[in-house]
Amino acid sequence: MSKTQWQKSSYSTEHGDCVELARSDNLFRIRESDAPHVTVATNGSRLRALLHEIKTGRLASRI
DSSP states (O other): OOOOOOEEOTTOOTTOOOEEEEEETTEEEEEETTEEEEEEEEOHHHHHHHHHHHHHTTTGGGO
């Protein structure tokens, strides 16, 4: 069993507040650094769609 390798966002703050991403089998796992025990899992196409919504700013308008 291999250890999950988490990657921090390049936008993480100097205080360590960030989103982390890891790939596990065919899933991508997302977590917040201050709550590492809580993760969300998704597949590649849904992750791409989420990132697209975030980058275009459309996600913020739905919240």
